[in-house]
Amino acid sequence: MKIPKPTIKRLGLYYRCLNRFKDDGVNFVSSQDIAERLNIKPSQVRKDLSYFGEFGKRGLGYNVKKLLGEIADIIGINKEWNVAIIGAGNLGTALANYPGLPKHKFKVVAIFDNDREKVGKKIAGITVYHMSDLKELVEKMNIEMAVIAVPESAAQLVVEQIEETSIKGIVNFSPVKLRTSLPVEDVDITLSFETLSYMIINRMLGNEINE
Amino acid sequence: MKIPKPTIKRLGLYYRCLNRFKDDGVNFVSSQDIAERLNIKPSQVRKDLSYFGEFGKRGLGYNVKKLLGEIADIIGINKEWNVAIIGAGNLGTALANYPGLPKHKFKVVAIFDNDREKVGKKIAGITVYHMSDLKELVEKMNIEMAVIAVPESAAQLVVEQIEETSIKGIVNFSPVKLRTSLPVEDVDITLSFETLSYMIINRMLGNEINE
DNA sequence: TAGATTGTTAATCGATTAACAATC
DNA sequence: TAGATTGTTAATCGATTAACAATC
Numbered sequence: 243m244k245i246p247k248p249t250i251k252r253l254g255l256y257y258r259c260l261n262r263f264k265d266d267g268v269n270f271v272s273s274q275d276i277a278e279r280l281n282i283k284p285s286q287v288r289k290d291l292s293y294f295g296e297f298g299k300r301g302l303g304y305n306v307k308k309l310l311g312e313i314a315d316i317i318g319i320n321k322e323w324n325v326a327i328i329g330a331g332n333l334g335t336a337l338a339n340y341p342g343l344p345k346h347k348f349k350v351v352a353i354f355d356n357d358r359e360k361v362g363k364k365i366a367g368i369t370v371y372h373m374s375d376l377k378e379l380v381e382k383m384n385i386e387m388a389v390i391a392v393p394e395s396a397a398q399l400v401v402e403q404i405e406e407t408s409i410k411g412i413v414n415f416s417p418v419k420l421r422t423s424l425p426v427e428d429v430d431i432t433l434s435f436e437t438l439s440y441m442i443i444n445r446m447l448g449n450e451i452n453e
Numbered sequence: 454m455k456i457p458k459p460t461i462k463r464l465g466l467y468y469r470c471l472n473r474f475k476d477d478g479v480n481f482v483s484s485q486d487i488a489e490r491l492n493i494k495p496s497q498v499r500k501d502l503s504y505f506g507e508f509g510k511r512g513l514g515y516n517v518k519k520l521l522g523e524i525a526d527i528i529g530i531n532k533e534w535n536v537a538i539i540g541a542g543n544l545g546t547a548l549a550n551y552p553g554l555p556k557h558k559f560k561v562v563a564i565f566d567n568d569r570e571k572v573g574k575k576i577a578g579i580t581v582y583h584m585s586d587l588k589e590l591v592e593k594m595n596i597e598m599a600v601i602a603v604p605e606s607a608a609q610l611v612v613e614q615i616e617e618t619s620i621k622g623i624v625n626f627s628p629v630k631l632r633t634s635l636p637v638e639d640v641d642i643t644l645s646f647e648t649l650s651y652m653i654i655n656r657m658l659g660n661e662i663n664e
Numbered sequence: 665t666a667g668a669t670t671g672t673t674a675a676t677c678g679a680t681t682a683a684c685a686a687t688c
Numbered sequence: 689t690a691g692a693t694t695g696t697t698a699a700t701c702g703a704t705t706a707a708c709a710a711t712c
Contacts, residue, residue, distance in 0.1 A: 246678075248679075250648050250651050251648060253651070254641075257647075258628065272694085273693075283681060285683090286680065286681075288693090288694065289680080291695090292695055296694080297694095298693075299688055300688045300694040300695080301687070301688040301693050302693070303693065318651055319647060323646075332547040336543040336548075337547075339543035340544065343642075343643065346647065348643070387646070387653075410653045410656075411649045411653040412649070417469065417553065419491065425649060425656055427646070427649040427652070428645075431553060431640060432553045432554065433465045434624055434639075434640050435534075435557065435624060436528050436530060436557065438598060438638040439534060439598075439622075440461050440464070440527070440529055441461075441636035442598075443528075445636055457703060457704095459703075460703090483668085485669085496705055497704065499670065499671065500704080503670090507671065509669075509670050511669050511670040512667070513669070514668090514670080669712085670710080670712085671709095671711100673707085674706090676706085677702105677704070677705085679700100680699105680701070681699080681700070682698090685695095685696090686694080686695080688694085
């Protein structure tokens with residue numbers, strides 16, 4: 243079955259939201275409860291979940307812990323992912339230090355850079371290796387995801403080096419459309435600033451904006 | 454008129470793409486040329502632009518420099534935006550150092566933090582101030598955008614402090630749905646990793662994925 | 665003029681929402 | 689059983705795409 247991309251994004255949001263409920267000691271939630279917190283419609287929640295199975299009990303709602311497990315299975319965060327950061331600059335350093343990643347089962351196990359000066363150093367306790375060792379270490383360390391945190395000019399080249407390895411997907415922080423057959427998630431920071439810029443201006447002009 | 458949100462995002466992509474054409478010395482491009490580079494349909498490009506005016510010449514295409522100017526006007530990057538980063542941790546530091554922001558007219562002019570240890574220091578040449586000075590400095594420095602780069606637990610509190618000032622919009626790096634009437638752009642890093650996780654697993658399972 | 669490409673309308677596609685029978 | 693809430697279908701809404709007359 244064809245699953246809408248927005249549904250996948252929301253699954254991540256449901257997961258987070260359910261964790262809050264769990265922390266609050268809540269055992270059962272309704273689609274209504276979830277929807278309220280996320281500012282969406284209850285039927286959206288039920289529809290999204292229904293793509294993957296029947297997780298609720300009519301009249302009762304969803305068992306929080308059980309649903310957390312189901313969603314973790316669906317999005318694949320029931321296991322730990324080994325991640326390599328490519329680029330030991332500011333962004334790479336920030337991501338290596340970012341506590342949100344290990345907290346969510348994404349473990350940065352290696353950093354790669356082309357600068358021999360940086361190789362051998364440690365960032366957030368993680369060793370920086372030279373790009374030429376990428377293939378070897380990906381196999382050895384069982385790395386499945388790569389983060390592209392290099393300048394725009396180097397991004398496509400890095401992709402080609404990644405494709406030589408068994409890495410299965412890329413989170414791309416560079417503002418370039420990558421040419422690759424691997425799955426890519428773009429995190430486009432300047433685009434977010436530009437969108438905000440548009441929203442501010444048009445709010446000031448009193449124009450209508452969608453969502 | 455109601456403009457689709459995806460249209461705004463694409464406007465930013467067109468802008469980038471046109472800059473590449475300009476750098477290559479190209480003077481006129483067709484919707485086809487732009488669409489090819491971005492992997493979308495030419496009619497999408499024309500439709501997006503048509504929300505805002507008639508910028509092309511039939512039979513000829515679009516004047517690259519003129520269209521760059523038009524898009525800059527639309528998304529509001531014909532002027533420089535003064536930006537404050539809230540949170541002088543790793544992420545805040547990375548953003549302060551990120552060359553993509555000033556390059557795109559977003560100038561980080563101040564960093565704010567609650568930690569007295571950090572106040573007075575400089576990051577990427579930008580002074581770190583104490584949160585209690587936010588309101589005063591926002592007025593003095595004419596700051597219009599805030600970047601939330603604080604831990605999840607502090608995010609909503611920061612929003613309330615921002616709302617006391619004349620700041621007009623927020624780029625939010627914390628994984629929390631902010632309650633505010635200001636325009637917010639969320640940059641949800643862990644959600645991107647989770648989406649990639651889903652895509653990898655389902656590609657391996659041979660499932661269909663949308664887009 | 666002939667060829668090319670726009671701007672726009674209408675058709676299609678996909679995602680969200682309302683409604684409700686099923687059932688805990 | 690009565691009340692609540694699911695899972696799912698059908699209706700609606702919104703965004704993308706194809707098609708083509710207008711026109712450079």
